[in-house]
Structure formats: structure tokens, C-alpha cells
Amino acid sequence: MRDVAIVGTGQTKFGRWDKSNTELFCDAALEAMEEANVDQKDIEAVYAGAVFPGFEEGQTNIGGHLVGSLHLGNIPSTRFEGACCSATVAIRDAYIWVASGYYDIVLAGGTERALSMGTPFATKTFAMANDCKYEGNVGITFPGVFAMAARRYSKIYDIPLDKLREKMAHVSMKNHKHGALNPLAQFYQKMGNLKVEDVVNARMACDPLTLLDCCPFSDGGAATIITSADIARRYTDEPIYILGVGQGSAGHLGAQEDLTKPASRVFSSRSAFKQAGLGPKDIDIMEIHDCFTSAEIIASEAIGFFDWGKGADAVEEGQTDMGGRPVINPDGGLMGKGHPIGATGAAQVHTIVEEMKGKAPKGNQVDPVPEIGMTDTLGGGFNTLAHLILGRSRR
Amino acid sequence: MKEYYVLTAKDFYDGLKEDKLLGLRCKECGQITCPPLPTCQWCGSIDLEKTELSGNGEILTFTLTDVPPEGFEPHYIVCLVRLDEGPTIMGRLDYDAEKVTVKYERSQELIGKKVKAGHVVLPADKYSMGEKLVPLFKVV
Numbered sequence: 001m002r003d004v005a006i007v008g009t010g011q012t013k014f015g016r017w018d019k020s021n022t023e024l025f026c027d028a029a030l031e032a033m034e035e036a037n038v039d040q041k042d043i044e045a046v047y048a049g050a051v052f053p054g055f056e057e058g059q060t061n062i063g064g065h066l067v068g069s070l071h072l073g074n075i076p077s078t079r080f081e082g083a084c085c086s087a088t089v090a091i092r093d094a095y096i097w098v099a100s101g102y103y104d105i106v107l108a109g110g111t112e113r114a115l116s117m118g119t120p121f122a123t124k125t126f127a128m129a130n131d132c133k134y135e136g137n138v139g140i141t142f143p144g145v146f147a148m149a150a151r152r153y154s155k156i157y158d159i160p161l162d163k164l165r166e167k168m169a170h171v172s173m174k175n176h177k178h179g180a181l182n183p184l185a186q187f188y189q190k191m192g193n194l195k196v197e198d199v200v201n202a203r204m205a206c207d208p209l210t211l212l213d214c215c216p217f218s219d220g221g222a223a224t225i226i227t228s229a230d231i232a233r234r235y236t237d238e239p240i241y242i243l244g245v246g247q248g249s250a251g252h253l254g255a256q257e258d259l260t261k262p263a264s265r266v267f268s269s270r271s272a273f274k275q276a277g278l279g280p281k282d283i284d285i286m287e288i289h290d291c292f293t294s295a296e297i298i299a300s301e302a303i304g305f306f307d308w309g310k311g312a313d314a315v316e317e318g319q320t321d322m323g324g325r326p327v328i329n330p331d332g333g334l335m336g337k338g339h340p341i342g343a344t345g346a347a348q349v350h351t352i353v354e355e356m357k358g359k360a361p362k363g364n365q366v367d368p369v370p371e372i373g374m375t376d377t378l379g380g381g382f383n384t385l386a387h388l389i390l391g392r393s394r395r
Numbered sequence: 396m397k398e399y400y401v402l403t404a405k406d407f408y409d410g411l412k413e414d415k416l417l418g419l420r421c422k423e424c425g426q427i428t429c430p431p432l433p434t435c436q437w438c439g440s441i442d443l444e445k446t447e448l449s450g451n452g453e454i455l456t457f458t459l460t461d462v463p464p465e466g467f468e469p470h471y472i473v474c475l476v477r478l479d480e481g482p483t484i485m486g487r488l489d490y491d492a493e494k495v496t497v498k499y500e501r502s503q504e505l506i507g508k509k510v511k512a513g514h515v516v517l518p519a520d521k522y523s524m525g526e527k528l529v530p531l532f533k534v535v
């Protein structure tokens with residue numbers, strides 16, 4: 001296996017777009033290619049996360065249209081679908097193919113236009129990531145999964161639900177504070193100064209989660225250029241290395257041991273740590289899949305940053321805010337930045353790379369410039385998980 | 396070709412229609428799988444036999460859905476129930492919606508309450524391949 005690096009990244013602004021999935025992906029891809037100064041003829045494959053292009057705009061088989069639009073010749077192009085985890089799965093595969101030596105340069109990213117579907121149909125399509133026969137048909141939604149997780153967490157750790165909701169509100173406050181400072185965020189210059197009362201008293205989405213406990217539906221694209229560490233030097237003086245990758249899976253929620261301790265996430269994050277030869281204490285900066293406030297807390301424990309049941313206290317105490325360690329979601333996360341599900345994992349990578357180059361927006365930049373970063377991306381009810389560990393230095 | 400499913404989703408629904416909760420008993424480890432899979436959810440064996448479960452269990456957690464997917468009417472309760480026979484399944488809860496919200500101080504006391512499974516039929520949508528049969532739990 002060869003060492004692998006990222007030489008370019010791009011991200012559209014997240015929010016509402018009158019652009020197709022192909023247009024959003026290509027905007028991000030061309031930005032990444034321009035940053036890396038990679039020629040079209042150098043790219044050997046495209047791996048693209050896209051979850052619902054068929055429902056969103058009547059587009060399936062998007063792979064070829066990406067290659068055609070970018071004038072990449074007739075190279076292979078594959079759509080990856082792992083619900084909200086799609087782009088991270090795509091990047092992990094790009095990593096593996098480049099590490100193996102089969103390809104030298106792969107364009108990997110994702111695209112989505114979920115906001116354009118409208119809330120009822122978007123909620124329907126997102127719920128399709130559950131087991132359709134035994135969960136989807138009950139009418140469960142993703143806010144519902146993490147609402148149930150919050151109640152379970154309250155019960156297991158004996159934290160009164162009102163107290164837990166106040167702790168959870170700090171996830172929303174922190175991430176919106178960062179998102180309000182990120183020009184690419186859906187909520188740029190909005191909700192940067194939320195208070196606990198604002199979050200817990202907002203309109204109920206799925207009891208006990210309010211709308212401010214939830215990330216929004218979003219449109220957007222993001223892309224990365226993945227190459228071998230040796231080739232990377234031809235393109236940039238600042239390659240960001242992929243030190244470890246992980247991916248995990250699980251079936252329907254009922255068959256999972258405990259929805260506050262997702263085993264697929266433990267498996268995936270441990271795989272990435274093992275490969276990188278690192279542990280949770282080594283991570284300076286972390287992009288966590290904060291689709292809901294309770295989701296960030298559960299993830300921060302499953303990855304190993306805090307003991308089981310202590311993640312809620314940690315965020316309330318500011319341990320994951322600027323100046324804490326690890327800083328979690330300095331770009332606003334899914335909650336503040338937005339969540340175009342097919343693109344989310346690539347946007348997380350974009351943030352870590354920008355942070356490691358000291359190029360993150362003012363108010364988002366972690367000081368000192370982080371050496372080791374990690375992304376955590378979740379698809380469905382812990383059905384697909386993937387992790388990437390990135391570093392400024394080669395191992 | 397051999398068909399490996401001892402109990403299919405259709406068989407499961409046909410049972411549910413008569414308020415019978417069907418599952419699988421593993422001949423290797425003796426444990427129960429529900430809803431049906433081609434393998435034992437505990438040990439992975441494919442040596443399974445169909446069995447009728449008691450329908451009794453206890454509530455692990457629940458939520459009131461105010462913003463439903465297209466095709467569903469709002470303000471229903473979804474719950475996870477651990478069945479007496481071991482496995483956990485998702486269903487609807489037949490209960491006073493007022494008492495499952497955070498506004499009701501004792502809502503968390505519902506966790507651990509004993510329930511019994513029946514069923515509810517929900518209208519078909521474009522993707523459900525016919526009407527939806529869903530376990531409906533009642534507090535006993």
C-alpha cells in the first residue's frame with residue numbers, strides 16, 4: 001500500500017441552489033482541480049456520492065454525466081450510495097484504489113439537492129435509509145431515531161430529560177456559532193448567538209428534539225483530489241495525508257445492541273485509528289456527523305473522546321469548542337453549515353484540509369494550526385459509518 | 396435453488412394481520428430472531444424454525460412524530476420494544492400523545508412499561524408495495 005494524500009478540495013456554498021446535482025458536483029470538482037492544478041487528462045476515475053438524484057431531479061446514472069461535463073474523456077465514474085455517508089465511502093474507496101497503485105489520481109466527492117425536494121418528500125426519502133419493511137413502514141424519521149436515542153440516553157445515564165436537553169442545546173449553540181462565521185455555510189451570519197432557551201423552546205420537530213436540535217435539508221457539492229503521496233509533491237507543497245480510513249455497517253436498529261453505543265461507529269473509528277497508529281487523544285480537530293444534537297454527543301463517545309455518558313457534560317463545559325480538544329465542528333457542522341447528504345463527507349474533508357493549511361475562515365480557524373484531524377460520517381440508523389484520519393505530516 | 400428464508404416479510408405480515416407476532420427460533424443457540432432474517436441475529440446460524448412469539452415486551456424508548464414523511468399522518472408515536480423473547484422491534488405505540496411529550500413531566504416513566512403487540516394497517520404509498528402492516532403496542 002502506498003501513502004496517499006489530498007492535493008485539492010472544493011466546496012460550493014451550502015443552502016438552496018437552482019442548479020442540478022451535476023452542476024453542483026462540477027462546481028466543486030473544478031475548484032478542487034484548479035487548486036491542485038491537476039489537468040483533466042491526469043484524472044483516472046471519478047467516485048461520487050449522490051443519494052437521491054433520481055427523486056430530486058429524475059437523474060440516475062449520474063457518473064457518466066459528471067465525466068462528460070468535466071471533459072475527462074471516457075474514464076470510469078461510479079456513484080456511491082451510503083445515505084448521508086456516501087461521499088466518505090467514495091473517498092475511502094478512492095484512497096484504497098490509489099493506495100493499491102491501481103490509480104494515481106482520483107476525483108472523489110459528492111452532490112445533493114435535498115432542500116429542493118421540500119420537507120415532506122425529503123423526509124420520506126431520508127427515511128428510506130432505514131429498513132423499509134420493519135422501520136420505514138412504521139413512519140420513523142431520522143429526527144425520530146435521534147429523539148429515541150436522546151430519551152434512551154436520559155434513561156441509561158439517569159440525566160433528567162430537561163437537563164439533557166439543555167446539554168444538547170450546547171451542541172446547537174456551538175455549531176451555529178461556528179456556522180454563522182463560515183461564508184460557505186447555509187446559516188452564514190445567522191443564529192450565531194443562540195441561547196439554551198432558544199433551542200429548547202423552538203418548534204418541536206420530533207419530541208424531544210426541536211427544529212434547532214436538527215440540521216437542515218441542503219443543496220450543495222464538494223470534491224477532493226486524491227493521489228499518492230509521492231505524486232502529490234508535483235502538485236502542491238502542502239499535501240494533506242490520509243493516515244487511516246475505516247468503514248462499518250449494521251442492520252436494523254432493533255438488532256443493534258444499543259442505539260446510544262453504535263457498534264458500527266466503534267468498529268469504523270477503531271479501524272481508522274488502528275491503521276493510522278493513533279488514538280482519540282491524538283486528534284486536534286474533528287468533523288462529527290451532528291445531524292442532531294444528540295447525534296454529536298453519541299458520536300463523541302463512540303469514537304472514544306469521552307467515556308460513555310460523559311459526552312453531554314463535555315459539550316456543555318465547552319470541551320469541544322474553540323480552545324478545547326478535540327475541537328468539534330469548527331465550520332458549523334451539519335447543523336450550521338448544512339447537510340447536502342451526498343456531499344457532506346467531502347465537505348468535512350474540505351474543512352479539515354483548509355484548517356490544516358491555516359486557510360479556514362476567521363472564527364473557524366483552529367489555533368495553532370491542527371496537525372491531526374478526523375472526519376466521522378453516518379448513513380441511516382448507524383447502517384453505514386465511515387471515518388478518515390488526516391495529517392499534515394506523512395507517517 | 397434452495398430458498399433460505401424460513402420466514403419472509405410477507406409471512407411475517409400475514410401473521411401480524413391476525414395479531415400473531417412471528418419470529419424464528421435458532422436450532423443452534425436457541426435464541427429468537429424477530430423481525431425475520433435469513434440468519435440468527437445472535438449467532439448467525441441458518442438452522443432456524445418458525446415460531447409464534449407472545450407479543451409481550453417492554454418499551455425501550457419512543458418519540459412523537461410531528462413532521463412525518465410524505466404519505467403519513469402526523470402525531471403518531473414510534474417506539475422500540477424489547478420483546479420478552481429477547482429481540483427488539485420497532486412499532487407504533489397506542490397511547491395518549493399528550494403524555495409522551497417533554498411538556499408532560501413524567502413522560503420518561505413510559506420507558507420500561509410492559510406492552511403487548513397487536514397491529515395497525517396504514518394506507519399504501521408509492522413505494523410500500525401494498526398496505527403497510529405495522530406492530531401496534533398497547534400498554535398492559
Ligand SMILES: [Zn+2]
Binds near residue numbers: 424425440
Ligand atoms: Zn443462533
